[in-house]
Amino acid sequence: MPYTTKEIQKIEEKWQKIWDKKKIFKVDVNDKKPKYYCLEMFPYPSGKIHMGHVRNYTITDVIARFKMMQGFNVLHPMGYDAFGQPAENAAIKRKIDPAEWTYDCIDQMRKGLKRMGFSYDWDRELATCDKDYYKWNQWIFIKMFERGLAYKKTSSVNWCPSCETTLANEEVLAGGCWRCQTPVVQKDLDQWYLKITEYSERLLEDLKQLSFWPSRVIAMQENWIGKSMGAEIYFRVKDTDDPIPVFTTRADTIFGATYVVLAPEHPLVDKLIKGVKHEEAIRQFIQKISNQSKSVRISGEQKKEGVFTGRYAINPANNKEIPIWIADYVLMEYGTGAIMAVPTHDQRDFLFAKEHALPMEIVIEDPQNLDRKVSDMKEAFEGEGVLINSAQFNGIKNIDAIEKIGAWFQENGNGKMTVHWRLRDWLISRQRYWGTPIPMIYCETCGIVPVPEKNLPVELPPDIDITGEGGSPLRKCADFVNVKCPSCGKKATRETDTMATFFDSSWYYLRYCSSKNKKEVFDKKEAGYWMPVDQYVGGIEHAILHLLYSRFFTKFFKDLGFVTFDEPFVRLLTQGMVLKDGEVMSKSRGNTVDPDEVIKNYGADALRLCILFAAPPEDQLEWNDGAVDGAWKFLNRIWNLIEKQYKVVNENIAFQEFDEDDKNLQRECHSAIKKITEDISSYKFNTAISSLMILINSVDKYKFDKNNVVKQSLFNFTMRAVILLLSPFTPHICEELWHKIGSKEETIVKAAWPTYNEVYLKKDMAEVVVQVNGKLRGKFSVAVDISEEEIKKIALSDEGIQKWILDKPVKKFIYLPGKLVNIVV
RNA sequence: GGGCAAGUGGUGGAAUGGCAUACACGCAGGACUUAAAAUCCUGUGGCUGCAAGGCCGUGAGGGUUCGACUCCCUCCUUGCCCACCA
Numbered sequence: 083m084p085y086t087t088k089e090i091q092k093i094e095e096k097w098q099k100i101w102d103k104k105k106i107f108k109v110d111v112n113d114k115k116p117k118y119y120c121l122e123m124f125p126y127p128s129g130k131i132h133m134g135h136v137r138n139y140t141i142t143d144v145i146a147r148f149k150m151m152q153g154f155n156v157l158h159p160m161g162y163d164a165f166g167q168p169a170e171n172a173a174i175k176r177k178i179d180p181a182e183w184t185y186d187c188i189d190q191m192r193k194g195l196k197r198m199g200f201s202y203d204w205d206r207e208l209a210t211c212d213k214d215y216y217k218w219n220q221w222i223f224i225k226m227f228e229r230g231l232a233y234k235k236t237s238s239v240n241w242c243p244s245c246e247t248t249l250a251n252e253e254v255l256a257g258g259c260w261r262c263q264t265p266v267v268q269k270d271l272d273q274w275y276l277k278i279t280e281y282s283e284r285l286l287e288d289l290k291q292l293s294f295w296p297s298r299v300i301a302m303q304e305n306w307i308g309k310s311m312g313a314e315i316y317f318r319v320k321d322t323d324d325p326i327p328v329f330t331t332r333a334d335t336i337f338g339a340t341y342v343v344l345a346p347e348h349p350l351v352d353k354l355i356k357g358v359k360h361e362e363a364i365r366q367f368i369q370k371i372s373n374q375s376k377s378v379r380i381s382g383e384q385k386k387e388g389v390f391t392g393r394y395a396i397n398p399a400n401n402k403e404i405p406i407w408i409a410d411y412v413l414m415e416y417g418t419g420a421i422m423a424v425p426t427h428d429q430r431d432f433l434f435a436k437e438h439a440l441p442m443e444i445v446i447e448d449p450q451n452l453d454r455k456v457s458d459m460k461e462a463f464e465g466e467g468v469l470i471n472s473a474q475f476n477g478i479k480n481i482d483a484i485e486k487i488g489a490w491f492q493e494n495g496n497g498k499m500t501v502h503w504r505l506r507d508w509l510i511s512r513q514r515y516w517g518t519p520i521p522m523i524y525c526e527t528c529g530i531v532p533v534p535e536k537n538l539p540v541e542l543p544p545d546i547d548i549t550g551e552g553g554s555p556l557r558k559c560a561d562f563v564n565v566k567c568p569s570c571g572k573k574a575t576r577e578t579d580t581m582a583t584f585f586d587s588s589w590y591y592l593r594y595c596s597s598k599n600k601k602e603v604f605d606k607k608e609a610g611y612w613m614p615v616d617q618y619v620g621g622i623e624h625a626i627l628h629l630l631y632s633r634f635f636t637k638f639f640k641d642l643g644f645v646t647f648d649e650p651f652v653r654l655l656t657q658g659m660v661l662k663d664g665e666v667m668s669k670s671r672g673n674t675v676d677p678d679e680v681i682k683n684y685g686a687d688a689l690r691l692c693i694l695f696a697a698p699p700e701d702q703l704e705w706n707d708g709a710v711d712g713a714w715k716f717l718n719r720i721w722n723l724i725e726k727q728y729k730v731v732n733e734n735i736a737f738q739e740f741d742e743d744d745k746n747l748q749r750e751c752h753s754a755i756k757k758i759t760e761d762i763s764s765y766k767f768n769t770a771i772s773s774l775m776i777l778i779n780s781v782d783k784y785k786f787d788k789n790n791v792v793k794q795s796l797f798n799f800t801m802r803a804v805i806l807l808l809s810p811f812t813p814h815i816c817e818e819l820w821h822k823i824g825s826k827e828e829t830i831v832k833a834a835w836p837t838y839n840e841v842y843l844k845k846d847m848a849e850v851v852v853q854v855n856g857k858l859r860g861k862f863s864v865a866v867d868i869s870e871e872e873i874k875k876i877a878l879s880d881e882g883i884q885k886w887i888l889d890k891p892v893k894k895f896i897y898l899p900g901k902l903v904n905i906v907v
Numbered sequence: 908g909g910g911c912a913a914g915u916g917g918u919g920g921a922a923u924g925g926c927a928u929a930c931a932c933g934c935a936g937g938a939c940u941u942a943a944a945a946u947c948c949u950g951u952g953g954c955u956g957c958a959a960g961g962c963c964g965u966g967a968g969g970g971u972u973c974g975a976c977u978c979c980c981u982c983c984u985u986g987c988c989c990a991c992c993a
Contacts, residue, residue, distance in 0.1 A: 296911095296912095297911075297912095298910085298911045298912065298987085298988080301910060301911055301988085301989095302910085302911080302987095302988055302989075304910095305909085305910065305988080305989055305990090306988095306989075308989090308992075310992075310993090312993085328993080329992095329993065330993060331992090331993070332993080343993090386991070409991095410991080411991040411993095412991080412993075413991075413992075413993090415992095416991095416992050416993075417992070417993060418993095420993090421993045422993080423993090424993095428993075429908085430991065430993080431993090502992085502993090504989095504992065622987075622988085625988075626988085626989095695919090695920095695930085695931070696919060696920080696931090696932095697919070697920070698920085701913090701920090702986085703919085704918090704919065706918080706919065706932075708918095708932055708933075709919075709931080709932065711932085712931055712932055713931090716931085722946095768919095768920070768921085768930085768931095769920095769921070769929085769930080771930080771931090772920090772921075772929070772930035772931075773929095773930085774930095775930055775931075776929080776930070779930090849926090851925075851926050853925080853926085853973085853974075855973075855974085856925090856972095856973065856974040857974095858926055861926075893973085894973055895973095896925090896973055896974080898925065901925070901926095902925050902926080902974095904925080904973055904974060905973090906973045906974090
């Protein structure tokens with residue numbers, strides 16, 4: 083029976099059915115085995131699986147199967163991140179129910195995943211749009227509400243007046259709505275937030291525990307959390323004495339602060355400008371800025387604009403009067419919404435001061451340019467130096483002055499040392515239908531009342547008319563909106579916004595531990611056994627949001643007493659993207675390759691092998707059709723070797739009867755076992771596969787003799803190892819061959835991973851490379867345990883080497899046993 | 908502007924500071940075949956040479972070392988992330 087396209091389909095589908103029917107990958111808590119939780123980021127079900135999924139899930143599957151064969155109790159679950167906008171868009175466009183559309187997509191997706199032969203425990207499958215799942219979203223939300231971690235606040239957000247909805251910054255394109263191009267405005271809205279900032283310190287500190295995460299993900303999270311140590315200094319408004327706290331990381335430059343700038347939204351602005359000469363013009367300026375969308379304002383491209391308020395502040399360092407300005411480059415969301423401007427030592431302030439002819443004073447001496455004058459400056463001096471024009475702090479190094487001046491202010495009450503975070507609270511309200519309803523009720527007498535636990539879930543009403551015209555679709559559904567207040571029984575209304583879908587995906591890995599649990603968010607005991615996740619695999623695009631939110635949720639569950647650990651994911655592997663013709667494969671670019679087509683022609687095994695062999699998992703992968711062909715050829719060679727040469731024999735291999743050729747093959751087999759085990763453990767799948775290819779090349783060259791029992795059994799031994807070693811990569815063909823050669827286990831996954839014997843790795847002879855002055859000049863085959871003296875004699879007397887040494891004296895002789903000689907002359 | 912990666916044959920990519928280019932793709936030649944496909948074998952960094960061989964060669968330049976793709980410094984290029992962040 084040849085390994086043809088038709089046969090491949092038959093074999094692969096046969097084993098997929100058997101694995102499914104016998105529930106080979108179903109696992110339960112088992113204290114007798116070490117556990118291993120292997121997880122991939124669950125997909126958004128938008129239709130068929132694509133190459134990105136194939137790559138992500140193949141990597142994870144290799145790890146899972148490898149660990150299974152090594153005797154671990156492996157949890158490897160799959161589910162769907164099923165709420166979200168695409169379902170709603172499909173509903174608008176095609177007039178179908180988002181639920182129907184989503185469950186259709188899930189069916190397609192499941193089919194695709196099963197056709198790849200992934201080792202999932204399908205009994206744990208979940209979809210976040212199942213009410214059994216989102217019920218617990220609501221439960222978690224209420225727990226957070228009870229602890230003050232979920233709260234409502236009015237804040238300025240991007241708003242599309244035509245669609246009547248809030249937009250994320252990413253949804254604003256060139257100042258307009260991504261859907262209708264209407265200019266986006268800022269609007270104050272009352273929205274639900276999660277107080278992730280309460281966990282800033284822990285989220286930052288615990289990054290230190292994540293020594294098996296890629297350093298760049300750690301760096302991105304650090305940046306995002308953005309802890310900055312500095313000082314808050316109180317400037318005061320002249321005459322009224324109103325304080326203007328400013329945040330600065332450069333307290334050392336305080337004596338050079340020659341003006342103060344407030345954000346246009348700063349609460350003090352209104353009071354300050356009341357009655358000043360140009361009040362109307364200033365108000366117009368503020369109006370103009372506030373009409374700009376955040377993304378335009380933050381772009382940093384445009385020129386910095388500002389106006390003078392006509393008022394002055396007192397610099398607490400030297401009691402000088404300095405003007406107060408309003409400018410668009412100061413943001414209310416960061417720091418205190420006000421800055422002290424030091425144009426001589428901050429480039430942004432410098433440009434602004436030049437533009438508006440504001441005063442400057444040099445307070446740090448540039449060691450390269452001691453007598454610099456303000457009039458000579460072409461740009462701010464941001465380097466290190468010694469303080470000048472700074473009263474009692476003159477002569478101190480500026481880096482030391484940061485702390486000293488901060489302490490001085492702390493003492494005299496003009497400021498304090500403080501920490502600022504870049505991390506903002508998380509806005510989770512969405513004016514959408516296809517998401518988890520926020521389980522809150524508004525009552526005129528009782529205020530905001532959470533839905534009692536016994537009434538959860540608050541179900542999404544079906545048959546809602548989704549028009550896409552904006553606003554929460556749920557608010558048009560009277561049956562949904564009107565309720566009795568759970569507290570006083572009077573008429574009340576429900577919250578009609580739904581949760582951002584990142585909420586759903588922040589804890590699904592905990593739910594997998596007991597995904598069918600009806601009583602609790604998850605079973606503490608089962609989560610205690612399986613968690614934390616030992617290996618998480620997914621795209622780098624989730625480096626910040628999803629991973630940060632999941633870490634936040636885990637810490638919250640720890641505080642609730644549900645888990646005992648701080649971090650959910652011990653190891654993280656971020657797989658690279660799949661490219662075609664140098665660009666990321668994507669539907670919008672139209673450069674996708676359909677995995678189904680490849681499977682149809684070559685099978686899932688060849689696809690898996692080719693994608694693993696083409697590049698290390700973290701690197702980008704350039705898709706190449708020819709590579710699948712190569713993978714298939716390799717599998718075919720193995721198939722043919724077994725078909726033609728494998729024959730069961732009873733005799734055990736007797737080492738004494740081995741000739742040199744046998745010993746070589748045995749050594750190569752054991753060294754391949756060693757190398758492949760090490761490579762898979764460190765996720766170097768491409769080199770693991772190349773080692774298998776090298777071993778097969780050796781088997782091809784091996785002087786096989788079907789009438790020689792010793793050679794037959796050595797061949798058998800080697801091929802058994804090959805099948806086992808290859809099985810995590812290409813499980814179907816290996817399962818088939820494993821049974822073809824008469825193995826007893828019901829599945830190869832239950833066979834033990836092969837081990838090597840150190841004894842067989844040893845060589846008698848070694849090839850030693852000889853260099854003269856670091857250049858390769860010869861090679862010798864010598865006994866491995868040859869002494870330095872002996873090799874020196876051999877090397878120096880060799881003619882080929884001699885001609886490079888001649889009569890020059892040997893200055894140094896370096897010998898790496900069994901490897902290399904370097905003669906320095 | 909800040910941070911993090913990465914730069915090696917025609918291509919994807921290998922190399923605990925020790926033989927640069929493993930393995931594979933592609934290409935060329937050969938065997939088998941009436942022929943083709945498939946399969947198998949051989950060759951395949953550049954320059955030079957009939958050959959043996961020699962010289963050069965891992966983005967550029969410097970340094971450390973007996974020895975550098977690998978470590979250090981400077982620069983260039985590309986990719987990703989963050990950013991009017993005070």
